[in-house]
Structure formats: C-alpha cells, structure tokens
Amino acid sequence: MGAARGDWLDCKNGNVISREYGSWVFLGEVLTNLELVPDAGHTQHCGSCTRCIDACPTGAIAEPFVVDADRCIAYHTIENRAEKLPDEIASNLQGWVAGCDICQDVCPWNQRFAQATDVAEFEPYPENIAPTLAELAEISDEEWNRRFTASALRRIKPEMLRRNAKAND
Ligand code: SF4
C-alpha cells in the first residue's frame, strides 16, 4: 500500500478511504521518536452519494458518518460474544458469518479504485475461501484452531463462528 499524504478521506460509512485504493486497506502503525509533520485532517468526498446508507440491510448507518454498532452485522459477528445473536441481526445475515462488507461493496471508491493485494501473507488460506454454512456450524475447536492459525478471523472464537453459521438457518 502506498497512499500519499492527504489522500485519506472520511466517509459516510465510517471507514477510512484512500483515493488510491478505496477502503479495503490494511491499517498499521509504526512507533517512532522521529519528529514528523502531521498530515492534514481527513477531507470528505462522498458528495450527495448515499449508497452505503441505502444498502445497509439493518439500517446501521444511523446518519452520515455514524455507524450504530448495535445494529451492525460486522460488530455482532466479530465482537459480540453472547450465546445468541439479536433477532434483527440474525434475520438479516444473508450468509454472512464474519463481518459484512455491503457498505463497502457498494461504495464507488471501492468499485473504481480497489486493488488486489500483492502481499502473499494477506491472501486467505485456500481452504477457507468458500466454506459451507453447514461445515462452519459444526466446526470443532480443534479444526478451528488448525484452519485459523495466525488469521485475522481468529478473533471470531469457534463458538461464535458456529453461532453465526447456525443463525443463518
Ligand atoms: S458492515 Fe453491513 S451491517 Fe454494518 S454498517 Fe456496513 S452494511 Fe451495515
């Protein structure tokens, strides 16, 4: 990734968006004692677009730039550790078990500028690309441990993954 200074945008779906890559970027940080000149604040270039707000299946983008986590599928599938998902989330899963990219899928910044990574370590493990809901609903702790080693998806514990898959029924 190599977005230049001043190229980062603040967007209505709550994501940080790069003019060069859209919002599917890997965010990292470097700790340093170098004296650095700070970037200018984010600017916003959504204009009159409301695609993400209109497309969100649960109405989680309560107003431009404000995402209500309690209505967001991504929050509930990744962070909510309750035994059961709320009914209004479960009834809108449409196959999602780990996050939800709808507000990013519909964004013109991604449709025009998203680029596939050239970093091999960011690629998904081949075995995890198209799992079935049935297999995820029954995945054992041991199998989860083997398939999600060193994966960002490891944040979704095995009981959460089983819960999310079963909630799609
Ligand atoms: S991730 Fe999905 S549920 Fe959450 S705000 Fe975006 S479209 Fe809505």
Ligand code: SF4
């Ligand atoms: S879909 Fe439209 S309103 Fe939403 S973040 Fe992208 S440009 Fe902004």
